[in-house]
Amino acid sequence: MTADTLPLNRSGKIVEILSSPLKINLMELGFLPGRQIMLQHQAPAGGPMAFLMDETLLALRKSEAALIRVELI
C-alpha cells in the first residue's frame, strides 16, 4: 500500500519511494526506507495529508503521499 491510503492515526513503515521527479525531494526531507510515518491529519476533499515522522509533522499532497510505499504496522 502507499501512504495516501493509510488510515488516520495509523502508522506505516516506509518500504520504498517510487520513481518520480519528486523522489529526491521526498528523500531529502527524510522519507527513507525503514522509517516510520503516522497519518495525523487529513484536509477535506482529498486535500493534503500531515504525517508524523520522527516527531516532525510533514505536510504532503495526496499525490505526493502516493509515492511512498509503506507497510502497515
Place this chain on the structure above:
Amino acid sequence: MSEATLSTKTKTTRIALVGNPNVGKSTLFNYLTGLNQKIGNYPGVTVDKKSGSVQINGESFEILDLPGTYSLFPNSEDEIIAHRVLNQTRLEAKPDYVLMIIDSSQLSRGLFLATQLIDLGINLALILNMADLAEKRNLEIKTFELFKSLGVPILSTDARNQKGLEDVKNLISQRNFNKAQPFIDIQQVVPAEMLLRVKEKFDLDNLYQAYQMIRFGTKDKAIPASDRTYLEDLIHSSNFDLEEAQLEETKIRYQKITDLVTRALFKQSESKPTSNLDQVFLHPVFGYVIFIGILLLIFQSIFTWASYPMDLIDGLFADISSSIAGLLPDGPLTRLLAEGVIPGIGGVVIFIPQIAMLFGFLAILEDTGYMSRVVFLMDRWMRPFGLHGKSIVPLVSGVACAIPGVMAARNISNWKEKMITILVTPLMSCSARLPVYIILIGLTVPDEVVLGFINLQALALLSLYLLGIFGVLGTSLLLKFILKTTEKSFLLSELPPYRIPRWSDVGLTMIEKSKTFVVEAGKVILAISIVLWVLASYGPPSRMDQIRMEGEARLENVSDEAQIAEIEAETSSYLLENSFIGIMGRAIEPVIKPLGYDWKIGIALITSFAAREVFVSTMATIYSIGGDIEDDLTIREKLDQQINANTGEKTFNVASSFSLMVFYVFAMQCMSTVAVVKRETKSWKWPLIQTAYMTVLAYVMAFITYQIFS
C-alpha cells in the same frame, strides 16, 4: 573605526548563513545585523539577495543570508541561488566562510545539507539551534561525538531565547571554521575517471565539486554554452544515469548520517508530540472557521487602525504642500514641488501603514507556525486554478491592498504559481476601489430593503467583490494553461511546532517590507505621479492662459466669497478640461463611448491611473465642485445632474454607472501596483502584460454590462 583601518582597505570577510527552512536562520541573521541589512539582486532570478554587516571587536563582517534549502540539489529558484553561491560558480562572489544552522530536534535532516557542504570543501562551522525544542523532546546531543565524525566546529544555541548568541559572534571573529575531510566518497556513485576529467577541465578543488558540476552544470545557464555541451557529451558518451547517481548519493549519505545520529543522539525517554492545537486548527470544519475568523480580525484591525496614520500622513503632506506654496515665490518650480513632487511622495508614504500592518500580521502568523497550517487547509481549493496553497495569503491581502499582496507572493517557490498569483492579485477588490464603488452605488442603487433583510446597496457592493473573486479564479484558470514551466509543483513542507512569535523579528519584517516598498517601488510611483501632474496642469499655453485671464477678469467684479469659490472652481475645471490630460480624455472618447462614458469620465480614467480613489477627486474638479470634496452629498448631487452630451441621458445612469463600476473591478488603475509587480518580477514585461490584460478585461466586461443595462 580609525582612519588607519579605513585606508588599509582590507577585504571584508564574507560569511554565508545556510540552513533548512524554519530553523531560526533569520532570527540569527537579525540578531547579527540588526538594522544594517540591505536587499540586492541575484542576476537572472527574482529571489532577493539579503545581506548585512556586523561589527565584532571593531572588525566588520559581511553576512549573506541564503534562502532556506534542504539540500544542494537545485529544485526551486531559492535552491538555485543557494546552489550557485555554495558551489562558487564564478557568477557569485564566493563567501569566505559558511555558517550552517541546524534544528537540534531535526538533526539528521540538517546533517544532510551539512555533510554536502563538507564534501564541497567549504570552510564550515555548524550551529545546533533550537536547543529548547530538543530539550522538550528529551533529546541530548553529544556534540563532541558529532565533531569527531564531521571535523567542523559545532556550537549549540537557542536563538529564540537569546542563548549562546555571543558564542556565535566569537566564533565568527576568531574565524573558527574548518575544511573537513569528505563525509562520503563520491567515487562510490560516479566513475572516478569521469570525475577527474571534469575536475581538471574546470579547475575544481575536489571530486564532489566535479560531481555537482556533472549533475547540474548542464542546466545552469550561468555556465558557458560550450562547457555545457562538453558536459552533455561526457555524460552521454559514458552512458551515465545522473538521476540514479543522485538517488544513490542520497541513500549512502542518509545511511551514514543515520549511523552517526544513533551514536550522537541520546534520547532520554519517549515524549508525546504536542499536536493538540492541530486537532482544532486543522479540523475539517473548525479549521476553516478559525481561519476566516482570523482573517476578519486582521482586516478589521487594518481598516480601523491604518486609517489613523493614513489620515495623519495625508494631512501632513497637504500641510507641507501648502506651506511650500506659501513660502516660495509662485512659479512653475514651486508648483511642481507643491503640487507634483510632495503629493507624489505622499502617495508613496500613504501606503506604509497598510503594508507595515499587513506584514506585521503575516509575520506573526508565520512565526507562530500557523501560516503553514493555512497552506495545508487551502492547497486543495487553490490547486484546480493553477495556484498553490500559499497563494491564499497574497489573494486575501489583496482585499486590503494589492501591493503587500504582490510582495507576499515571494514565498511561493514554484515560478508558475508565483506568476499567476502576482498577475491575478490586483483583481481582488482593494480598499482604494471602495470610494469609487460607494459613490456610484449611491447614485444608482436605491437604499431599499428587499425580501425583508437584503439591502440593495449592500447587495450591489457584495456583487462587485464577488465579481473580482470570479475574475481572479477565471484568469488563474486561463493562465494555468498559458504559462509553461518545467518545475514540478509540490507542497512537501514541514508544519513546525506552534510557538510564541518573536516580536523583534516581527518588527524588523515590518520595517524591511516598508523600506523595500518605499525605496524600490517609490521611484516609479513618484515618476509617474509627476508625469500625471504635468499632464493635468499644463496644456497648450494659449488656451490655458486665456482661461486663466478670463477667470481673473470674472473675479475682479465679485466680492461675495461663495461666488469667488464658484468661479475659482469653474476656472480649475476649464483648466483641467483643456490640459494635456483633458485633451487625452477627449481623444479616447470614441473608444470609451461604447461603455457609456463621455470624455469627462475619460479624463478621470486617465488621472485615476495614479490610484483609483483619484477618480472621486477628479470628478469633483471636472464638475467644479468647490469646497470640501469629502462631502459625499455635494458630489453625488452634482454628478446626478450631469447630462451626457452624446446620449442626452444622465451621465451617471444605471447602465453607465454599473459599467463604470465593473470597469474599476477589473482595470489595473494603480501605478503603485505596476511598480511593485515590476520590482517583484524584476522586469517590465510582466507589469505591462498585466496592465494590458486587465484593461482589456475591464473594457470587455464594462461593455457587456452597459449593453445589458441600457
